[in-house]
Amino acid sequence: MTELSLRLAVSLAQILTEMGIVMVTVATMTYFERKVLGWMQDRMGPMEVGPYGILQPVADGIKLFFKEDIVPAGANKAMFALAPMLTMVVSMIGFAVIPFGPNMTMDIFGLTIKPFVVADINIGILYILAIASIGAYGIILGGWASNSKYSLLGGLRAAAQVISYELNVGLAIVGVLLLAGSLSLVEITEAQAWHWFIWGARPDGFFPIHTQIFAFVVFIISAVAETNRIPFDLPEAESELVAGFFTEYSGMRFAFFVSAEYASMTLVSCVAASLFLGGWNAPYPGTIFEYVGLEQLAWVEHIAWFASKVYFFLFLFIWIRATLPRLRYDQLMRFGWKVMLPIALANIIITAITVYFFPRG
Amino acid sequence: MTFKHWIKTITFYEILVGMKATMSHMLHYRPSTLQYPHEKRTLPDNYRGMLALLRYDDGTEKCVGCDLCEAACPSRVIRVVSAEVPGEPTKRYAKEYYMDMTRCLFCGMCVDACPVDALGMTREYEWAVYDKRQLDLNKEQLLAIGDRSFPVREKQLELQHPNVAFFNVAFKHLPQKPD
């Protein structure tokens, strides 16, 4: 029993650390998004709170925390309260299976734990897909419970869009799964020692014929659509639907929706980095720390590589937002079903054929 | 669809061009905005800001209560209550003078209309208030604005060139009043 409680305590500590990292990332993302958008549009972004506005997320958080919590008349109160929590929880628990660093074990209090992944389950990527598919419920329920036509339209749009693009996300990663031969994110990452899946890695070597670059492009585009970001932010299109599904939300519930959006952005960035860009692997064999004789610190370099990949994707999200205009709804649907889906299917077929003719050794 | 067009489509050529544009703006970052309350834009010379009532150098008001500004104002900002100067039956002055600045559109027609140059446009523009009734300015407030915006005042009409008292066209370096 003591071992069980000890294990629970260690897991809890791991989970809290990871949630803390994710929340800090979310807070910095709200700042950097405004800052980078400002720079790209010849503005300054937030400059008032702290030097160069660096305390803006804190100020925003405090402001939203003390704002009045408004529930619209005629709203379904229980669902209205449930929706932001559901969205937030769903976008946070997906991080449990992401390997942030090398697959090493550590002995603490007589327990053997993996410090850089909370739960190394053997269906990790399916778990993430399942979690992501729950994310639509928060949006739909929030839109429905608000008793507002803008919210309802935003929720319906979100439902259709998330279903359509989740299909593409699921199909885009099948090629990677074929190459890796595993559903566990830890094993998938380990299979890409220094040649990543985007260039056609395999657990037993480097085969450029297996390149997954098309799947990668499909994945990134669909991930942008699934997190409701510009240019696919139709559920919250401010020029048509005020703010879409969170039009009627205020205060902390609004903050939950917004931070859930950033957290799910971070989650898809982590997944993209793990699946296509080798996760914590460097783009060269081994690590620099190993060459200079610091094997004990190799994990620092691994984590640095992972973080830089994730932040590259997050920057890409902002960059795309600064550049592209919003799609029309029928364009969105046509693009998802008539362009992305055939590409993803063709990628699966081609990868399957190449794997068949160059079987894993 | 030509081959070139097709290549452009599958390589996202146009999107990449757009992303290059945004990135170049970020790399060559020159903001075109100002940190407004801390640094302010230099105003143009003919800036038309807050209206003010002016005085002569001995402190007497220029306004003679003729109501021409009230007649010229397109937004009915100005309300003048004129009265005789006590003891001087030939002279009038503005007993009360109100400007409802919530309606003012800063066209400057009252300044043009004034025959004695009693109205001026200052360069003040930060007039946000919490209660819009505070923007219904009375004569004392308008005179105070004029005092702080034009510390150097004109001489009394009688002390200027004799023609000025009659025609009011003495200052050659000032813009002349249109006929």
Next chain:
Amino acid sequence: MTVPLSYYLVLSGIVFLTGVIGVLLRRNIVIILLSVELMLNATNINFVAFSQYLHNVAGQVFVFFALTVAAAEVAVGLAIIIALYRAKSTINIDEFQLLKW
């Protein structure tokens, strides 16, 4: 295996029964379809429980097929509901009695 197999069977029986009663009792076609999903899930529980206790993976494979059928049923069923709603602007099952005698 501290949980006997019969527990799973009783659970799935309860869920299946609830589904049957829902189909017979409710008048909203959407709820009726939801009750059908209940029944399918009851069979799924049975399949997986048997698969575990008989050490035969075939049960899990059949759950897979049940999922496929459920997906197909939902697609067609909801399309029919939408068509019915267009025709009569209600989905109360009492209103659709053309085939009744």
Next chain:
Amino acid sequence: MIEQVFFFYFACVIAAASVLVVAAHNPIYSALALLIMFFHVAGLFVTLHAEFLAAVQIIVYAGAILVLYLFVVMLLNLRHDDRYHRQWPMAAAVGVTLVIEAVILTAMKGWATPVVATGTETTVEGTSNAGTIGDVLYSTYLFPFEVASLILLVAMIGAIILAKKDLGEPTES
């Protein structure tokens, strides 16, 4: 011990949620109760070492099927809902019969775990759960698998044709 605790938790929630699905007046509440039930069924699958099916259960049922239900409920705006059906005596009769049958059957067979069958074609142990299912699905059950894909294709075409407005008339554009 702990397995029993988990089983009873999942079983109670599943039973309660399924009753709620049938009993709730608002279709949205029905759908949400079904969502809760799907989650707990997935949890039950995990306790039965069928984690692949648990994930697929959530992805397919919760992620696709139930979202479609919610979508239709919101599209048709079915707030005002109904009394129950007139034929509840029949429902009660069928229900009671089935309950009696279930009770008799389980009582006859007893509550013990049956002896593990022998001569199974594939055991659940060995490689991972997903791997085992994949192996069996693409070898022994290849033909049913293809039939399932055919069913999905037919359902897709059927759904499009049923839901499409003014079919048969010449479409502009």
